[in-house]
Amino acid sequence: xxxxxxxxxxxxxxxxxxxxxxxxxxxxxxxxxxxxxxxxxxxxxxxxxxxxxxxxxxxxxxxxxxxxxxxxxxxxxxxxxxxxxxxxxxxxxxxxxxxxxxxxxxxxxxxxxxxxxxxxxxxxxxxxxxxxxxxxxxxxxxxxxxxxxxxxxxxxxxxxxxxxxxxxxxxxxxxxxxxxxxxxxxxxxxxxxxxxxxxxxxxxxxxxxxxxxxxxxxxxxxxxxxxxxxxxxxxxxxxxxxxxxxxxxxxxxxxxxxxxxxxxxxxxxxxxxxxxxxxxxxxxxxxxxxxxxxxxxxxxxxxxx
Amino acid sequence: xxxxxxxxxxxxxxxxxxxxxxxxxxxxxxxxxxxxxxxxxxxxxxxxxxxxxxxxxxxxxxxxxxxxxxxxxxxxxxxxxxxxxxxxxxxxxxxxxxxxxxxxxxxxxxxxxxxxxxxxxxxxxxxxxxxxxxxxxxxxxxxxxxxxxxxxxxxxxxxxxxxxxxxxxxxxxxxxxxxxxxxxxxxxxxxxxxxxxxxxxxxxxxxxxxxxxxxxxxxxxxxxxxxxxxxxxxxxxxxxxxxxxxxxxxxxxxxxxxxxxxxxxxxxxxxxxxxxxxxxxxxxxxxxxxxxxxxxxxxxxxxxx
Numbered sequence: 120x121x122x123x124x125x126x127x128x129x130x131x132x133x134x135x136x137x138x139x140x141x142x143x144x145x146x147x148x149x150x151x152x153x154x155x156x157x158x159x160x161x162x163x164x165x166x167x168x169x170x171x172x173x174x175x176x177x178x179x180x181x182x183x184x185x186x187x188x189x190x191x192x193x194x195x196x197x198x199x200x201x202x203x204x205x206x207x208x209x210x211x212x213x214x215x216x217x218x219x220x221x222x223x224x225x226x227x228x229x230x231x232x233x234x235x236x237x238x239x240x241x242x243x244x245x246x247x248x249x250x251x252x253x254x255x256x257x258x259x260x261x262x263x264x265x266x267x268x269x270x271x272x273x274x275x276x277x278x279x280x281x282x283x284x285x286x287x288x289x290x291x292x293x294x295x296x297x298x299x300x301x302x303x304x305x306x307x308x309x310x311x312x313x314x315x316x317x318x319x320x321x322x323x324x325x326x327x328x329x330x331x332x333x334x335x336x337x338x339x340x341x342x343x344x345x346x347x348x349x350x351x352x353x354x355x356x357x358x359x360x361x362x363x364x365x366x367x368x369x370x371x372x373x374x375x376x377x378x379x380x381x382x383x384x385x386x387x388x389x390x391x392x393x394x395x396x397x398x399x400x401x402x403x404x405x406x407x408x409x410x411x412x413x414x415x416x417x418x419x420x421x422x423x424x
Numbered sequence: 425x426x427x428x429x430x431x432x433x434x435x436x437x438x439x440x441x442x443x444x445x446x447x448x449x450x451x452x453x454x455x456x457x458x459x460x461x462x463x464x465x466x467x468x469x470x471x472x473x474x475x476x477x478x479x480x481x482x483x484x485x486x487x488x489x490x491x492x493x494x495x496x497x498x499x500x501x502x503x504x505x506x507x508x509x510x511x512x513x514x515x516x517x518x519x520x521x522x523x524x525x526x527x528x529x530x531x532x533x534x535x536x537x538x539x540x541x542x543x544x545x546x547x548x549x550x551x552x553x554x555x556x557x558x559x560x561x562x563x564x565x566x567x568x569x570x571x572x573x574x575x576x577x578x579x580x581x582x583x584x585x586x587x588x589x590x591x592x593x594x595x596x597x598x599x600x601x602x603x604x605x606x607x608x609x610x611x612x613x614x615x616x617x618x619x620x621x622x623x624x625x626x627x628x629x630x631x632x633x634x635x636x637x638x639x640x641x642x643x644x645x646x647x648x649x650x651x652x653x654x655x656x657x658x659x660x661x662x663x664x665x666x667x668x669x670x671x672x673x674x675x676x677x678x679x680x681x682x683x684x685x686x687x688x689x690x691x692x693x694x695x696x697x698x699x700x701x702x703x704x705x706x707x708x709x710x711x712x713x714x715x716x717x718x719x720x721x722x723x724x725x726x727x728x729x
Contacts, residue, residue, distance in 0.1 A: 154585060154586065158586070159590070160585075160590050160593040160594050160597065162593055162597065163585045163589060163590065163593045164585060167585065210551075214547055214548070214551060217543075217544075217547060219542070219543030219544040219546075219547060220544045220547065237524070238522075238524030239522075239524040239525045239596050240593065240596070241524075242519055242522060242524060242525065242547060243519070243589050243592060243593055243596075245551070246515075246519060246550070246551070246554065246589055247584060247585040247589045249551065249554055249555065250554065250580050250583050250584045250585070250589070251580070251584060251585065253558045253576055253579075253580045254576075254577060254580035254581060254584060256576075257572075257573050257576040257577045257580065258573075258577075261573070266572065267562075267571065267572040267573040267576065268562050268563075268566070268572040271558055271559075271561075271562040271572065271576055272559060272562045272563075274558075275555050275556070275558045275559035275562065276559060278555050279552060279555045279556060279559060280459060280465075280468045280469060280472065280552035280555070280556065281459065281463070284468060284548050284551055284552045284555070285464070285465050285468065287548060288465040288467055288468045288545070288548055289465050291544050291545070291548075292465065292467065
């Protein structure tokens with residue numbers, strides 16, 4: 120059933136147009152929220168903008184906007200939250216790329232932040248993006264159902280030491296060690312799924328969604344998030360650095376556990392499809408109105424970079 | 425007048441008891457808000473708690489509680505904000521101590537975070553403390569005059585790329601270069617004064633203070649913050665590492681501009697006293713009810729560590 124639903128979705132919804140429009144709105148809003156490159160001290164604002172505008176796919180903001188649309192909300196209300204989540208995602212990449220962590224020289228086809236600005240400024244640029252995320256989020260619209268307090272707690276918890284950061288810690292500590300499939304799932308749930316799930320939930324909250332809708336978005340975001348990371352693992356093995364715009368094969372090199380290394384490539388692909396099917400199933404309460412979310416899940420499953 | 429007022433304050437208010445009680449309440453609240461050391465992943469929570477409970481003087485929380493008291497507020501309402509500010513202060517120290525920044529091995533008489541947990545975890549522990557600050561702050565009480573939105577914006581702006589982080593960037597970029605007194609003031613305003621000022625303001629906001637009181641606290645926090653850093657500079661030159669519990673003379677070693685290096689030791693002491701007098705003068709609207717704030721300013725001026 121899920122498969123046929125996916126086919127019908129594809130033909131009815133123009134995802135390319137949605138993504139182009141979503142990216143354009145998010146880029147304009149980020150440009151508006153962030154201090155200009157000339158604002159003193161210029162170095163930090165150049166460094167923040169360098170990574171924020173390095174050609175990211177803006178998948179988390181797209182998820183937030185698609186979730187808002189599914190709940191009948193306006194993009195304008197979801198935008199500050201979409202931008203906040205993108206700032207958090209970018210900060211996490213800047214810090215993860217540091218020599219003390221993944222030690223990566225390239226990201227999205229460009230030298231990583233610390234390669235351009237030095238390690239000290241890269242640490243501070245990450246800190247500043249994380250702080251900026253909360254400043255932007257606090258400027259969102261609040262609703263009777265979802266207050267600023269709820270929004271800030273949502274973001275802080277998804278990004279904190281029990282979720283996003285927990286994933287990075289477990290990832291860091293797991294390098295070179297034997298990792299079980301269960302442990303890998305623990306890492307993926309936190310490192311990737313938490314913030315994708317948060318993005319979908321924030322989109323719903325920006326549209327004053329019902330508790331049933333919020334539960335559906337949580338379920339959807341969780342499964343799409345897990346699928347997203349399984350596919351990331353697959354691409355790391357199957358694609359070249361040029362195709363990815365970042366160092367390919369780095370998981371293998373760093374002796375990091377991945378789905379392909381634990382269960383093999385074919386089983387990994389099957390798991391990604393199953394997770395995407397579960398994501399689809401969770402959209403039932405939207406009764407066909409979550410077209411953008413469906414198309415996004417399909418796109419994320421089939422992406423090649 | 426300021427001097428005589430300071431003398432009378434000293435005799436009437438038991439600052440030691442206030443600081444002991446404030447520290448006890450803040451430590452208990454931080455312990456309550458932070459995940460335990462056993463919470464998975466244990467490493468990150470151990471690292472966060474290691475620096476948070478490393479014997480800091482809890483000056484920012486004390487300032488918040490003293491400001492709340494001056495406005496007739498309850499300590500319980502100020503506590504989450506006092507804890508949030510302390511988390512931000514601690515994160516900034518953990519990151520500033522990193523090899524890529526100040527490269528410091530000791531802080532408060534103990535090995536710095538990265539010396540114990542490694543650089544990767546130290547970066548993440550700082551990130552987690554910063555994130556935790558917003559999670560804690562969002563749990564504060566809100567008032568008709570000060571919403572959660574106001575509180576979060578207050579903290580994010582004082583800690584962001586235009587204030588706290590700007591100060592650290594300017595400090596980093598100024599090393600080994602000739603710095604003017606004006607540039608040094610720019611650094612101190614951001615690196616130290618911004619968060620101290622924010623602490624005082626948050627204390628007032630937690631007590632639903634009047635706009636006049638908030639303006640007075642802003643003025644007070646600004647001047648106390650500047651005085652605090654001038655004295656820090658003086659102590660770095662005049663005290664031993666043992667007395668300070670951190671590496672003494674490191675500013676000179678790193679060729680960092682300080683008040684003593686630019687205007688000399690005697691003039692620096694005079695500036696610190698003048699700033700403290702200005703802080704006192706700003707408390708006029710409280711009509712003698714800001715005894716804890718007065719005693720704190722006096723204490724900060726005369727401290728030897």
